[in-house]
Amino acid sequence: MVTLLLLGGAIGFRMLLSAHHENIGGAYTLFDTQGQKVTQDNFRGRYTALYFGYTHCIDVCPLTLDTISAALERMGPEGQNIVPVFISVDPQRDTPAVMQNYIARFSPRIVGLSGSPEQLKPVLDAFHVTVRRHDAKAVDYLIDHTSILYVMDGQNHLAGMIPIDDSAEQMAVDLARILHKN
Structure with a gap:
């Protein structure tokens, strides 16, 4: 399953790389783990x-949050210039309390956001994120989704x-490169 998810993520990443960057991202309105409205302007x-x-992801999501947390820590003071944001694609199970408990395992810096399916749809569309839920009737269903780290500048542009699937070391290098080129 992990191999399939990573392969799907790699294919999705290649497709997104070929997309025009100005077509990725946009305005959003979601809610944080305290139930407060959050937009890109925050x-x-x-x-x-x-x-x-x-949050119910068994492998890729927790590994990614752990890696981004470690990468930002490795960057030292420069890593403080980046806000890690985790946006749930599973509003049915990812309540604010579930999200808060989940992201606390990785870093207190991570901002957890979610919303209703109607609120998430334009965000998913803007970032070209695909989401496919397996076995819709099961309680412990899995979700295939685009797995890429989107780095947005201070004006919410990609x-x-x-x-x-980068190591924390490589992710720190990539993040520093992005910060320095903009």
Whole structure:
């Protein structure tokens, strides 16, 4: 299953790389783990590293959040210039309390966002994120989704994309490169 998800992510990453960067990203309105409304304007002037996933993911999502947390730590003070954001693609199970408990395992810096399916759809579309739920009737269903780290600049424009299968060391290098080129 992990291989299939990573292969799907790699294919999705290659497709996104061929897309025009100005066509990726956009305005959004979601809710944080405290139930407060959050838009892209909350991050104006700061870089964000957006990752779309879900808390019941058994492998790729927790590994990605752990890797991004370690990468930002490795960057030292420069890593403080990037806000890691985890956007849930599973609003049915990822309540604010579930999200808060989940992201706390990785870093207190991670901002968890979610919303209703209607609120998530334009965000998923803007970032070209595909989501496919397996076995819709099962309680412990799995979700296939695009797995890429989107790095947005302080004006909410795509500054770069990073594959999620990078090591923390490589991700730190990639993030620093993105910060320095913009």
